[in-house]
Amino acid sequence: MKKKTFILAFAVIMIICGCAYGFSDVNQGDWYYDNVTDMTNSGYLSGYDDGSFRPSGIITKAELVSVVARVNNLEAKKGQSNHWAGGMLQAALETGYYDWDEIPPTGESFDEPITRQLAIKIVMKAFLPNEKGDYNQVSGSVADFSQLDGRYYDSVIAAYSNGVVFGDDNGNLNPKSSITRAEACAIIMRAANKKGNLKPYETPVATEPPSAVRKGGVSENGKLHVEGTRLMNEKGEGVALHGMSSHGLHWFPSFATENAIKSTADYGANLFRCAMYTGEGGYISNRSVKDALINAVDSAIRQDMYVIIDWHILSDGDPLSHVYEAAEFFAEMSERYKDNPAVIYEICNEPNGGVTWDGNVKPYAEKIIPVIRANSDGIILVGSPTWSQDLHEAAKNPLSGSNIMYTCHFYAGTHIDWLRQRIADCGLPVFVSEWGTSAADGNGGVYLEEAQKWIDFMKERGISWANWSLCDKNESSAALVGGANIDDGISDDELTESGKFVFSNF
Numbered sequence: 001m002k003k004k005t006f007i008l009a010f011a012v013i014m015i016i017c018g019c020a021y022g023f024s025d026v027n028q029g030d031w032y033y034d035n036v037t038d039m040t041n042s043g044y045l046s047g048y049d050d051g052s053f054r055p056s057g058i059i060t061k062a063e064l065v066s067v068v069a070r071v072n073n074l075e076a077k078k079g080q081s082n083h084w085a086g087g088m089l090q091a092a093l094e095t096g097y098y099d100w101d102e103i104p105p106t107g108e109s110f111d112e113p114i115t116r117q118l119a120i121k122i123v124m125k126a127f128l129p130n131e132k133g134d135y136n137q138v139s140g141s142v143a144d145f146s147q148l149d150g151r152y153y154d155s156v157i158a159a160y161s162n163g164v165v166f167g168d169d170n171g172n173l174n175p176k177s178s179i180t181r182a183e184a185c186a187i188i189m190r191a192a193n194k195k196g197n198l199k200p201y202e203t204p205v206a207t208e209p210p211s212a213v214r215k216g217g218v219s220e221n222g223k224l225h226v227e228g229t230r231l232m233n234e235k236g237e238g239v240a241l242h243g244m245s246s247h248g249l250h251w252f253p254s255f256a257t258e259n260a261i262k263s264t265a266d267y268g269a270n271l272f273r274c275a276m277y278t279g280e281g282g283y284i285s286n287r288s289v290k291d292a293l294i295n296a297v298d299s300a301i302r303q304d305m306y307v308i309i310d311w312h313i314l315s316d317g318d319p320l321s322h323v324y325e326a327a328e329f330f331a332e333m334s335e336r337y338k339d340n341p342a343v344i345y346e347i348c349n350e351p352n353g354g355v356t357w358d359g360n361v362k363p364y365a366e367k368i369i370p371v372i373r374a375n376s377d378g379i380i381l382v383g384s385p386t387w388s389q390d391l392h393e394a395a396k397n398p399l400s401g402s403n404i405m406y407t408c409h410f411y412a413g414t415h416i417d418w419l420r421q422r423i424a425d426c427g428l429p430v431f432v433s434e435w436g437t438s439a440a441d442g443n444g445g446v447y448l449e450e451a452q453k454w455i456d457f458m459k460e461r462g463i464s465w466a467n468w469s470l471c472d473k474n475e476s477s478a479a480l481v482g483g484a485n486i487d488d489g490i491s492d493d494e495l496t497e498s499g500k501f502v503f504s505n506f
């Protein structure tokens with residue numbers, strides 16, 4: 001009953017938004033219709049851009065294990081492989097879904113089709129590890145039971161006895177053949193339903209329309225793309241986004257609420273940046289900060305603003321140090337916000353500490369960008385070494401692919417002409433996803449004369465920016481005075497000197 005309500009809600013949203021409900025190649029009456037629909041509605045597996053699901057396409061080891069692991073709420077672990085699913089496969093391996101030799105963690109076999117016997121074992125270990133079945137009955141009814149490898153007897157017998165698997169029309173299991181996407185959906189959904197731990201379906205924010213329409217907002221500019229060095233709107237006109245960055249969401253979630261974000265839009269901002277620290281007590285050690293991030297992203301979307309999802313590496317200077325977690329995170333975020341034109345992905349805030357573009361940042365970006373591109377062709381922002389100042393290094397060996405921009409971060413008390421010159425010289429599309437009126441430590445100053453030079457420079461070039469930061473911390477880069485209560489909007493006397501300057505420039 002509950003699930004039906006969720007599915008109904010989904011259908012209603014899809015109809016309101018004028019989206020087609022269902023896949024071109026999955027029809028009511030197909031034996032897998034319910035399982036595929038439940039699975040895709042729950043957001044665990046998606047179809048293809050052309051509107052198809054390809055039910056008879058094969059599923060790989062990486063795909064099957066990562067879907068099972070996600071349905072079962074596993075969290076990615078650090079694995080040996082840089083494959084997009086490496087972290088989830090490591091977690092599944094450590095949890096005992098399969099043995100080392102069945103899918104070696106090196107990544108080499110991750111993209112191979114998974115056999116049916118192994119898929120069944122993984123699904124049973126994940127959802128119904130304690131179920132048993134009747135050997136005589138199953139071995140007598142499965143025509144090709146003798147084809148099974150002995151290590152799969154228990155799982156296959158339990159799967160048949162619990163209604164997770166049925167043979168084909170000839171009573172065969174074909175244990176060593178590949179398994180299709182539709183079949184995988186079916187066995188996963190049957191087992192997960194039997195265990196009863198399916199997460200309720202959540203309203204897809206991606207299709208929820210904004211509740212406000214604002215000048216310069218998403219409803220006006222639509223889907224963004226990059227042409228040459230410029231950010232363009234859907235109509236092919238140059239567009240510049242301006243707004244605030246949050247401070248660390250795990251420290252200051254109360255300044256990243258819908259009211260807080262809305263109050264910046266009321267001053268004219270059309271951008272909000274959600275800074276989710278990875279280190280310093282952030283996401284890597286405290287996954288719950290993702291809830292604050294999602295809340296902020298959804299809020300900005302409802303306010304008709306563009307919104308940056310910032311993977312805020314800082315003390316953990318090498319982005320490769322958390323590449324597995326990043327792949328998992330961006331897979332989830334890009335799936336959640338799939339077609340939403342508001343969402344911009346910033347994949348590494350500020351690489352630093354001896355990392356190089358060629359050796360660290362570019363290889364990292366080349367792992368994360370395809371993960372996002374599997375779901376979205378939205379704008380992706382990439383940092384560079386030395387706290388996102390080494391544009392000249394990125395320019396020597398830029399990334400391939402479209403809709404990629406390079407971030408440049410500046411603090412007016414520290415970074416002056418020479419960094420502006422770098423932007424002018426690099427020939428790359430640049431996005432200033434973080435800047436401050438203070439010195440680089442977030443304090444000192446404020447340096448409004450130099451900040452004005454920067455504002456003029458960015459305006460001339462149509463460069464988008466987000467200012468650090470919307471919070472009331474006692475440091476000069478903070479936009480709000482101590483104790484500011486912004487639940488009812490931000491009044492002028494709640495703005496610091498920096499805040500007044502920045503808000504007047506939206």
Ligand code: IDC
Pocket residue numbers: 280314349350387409411434440441442443468473475477
């Ligand atoms: C600063 C915060 C400060 C915090 C410090 C360490 O303003 O309160 O104690 O981080 O977490 C950056 C970073 C940004 C920094 C900011 C100012 O992206 O996280 O915030 N800065 O130092 N790069 C250059 C400057």
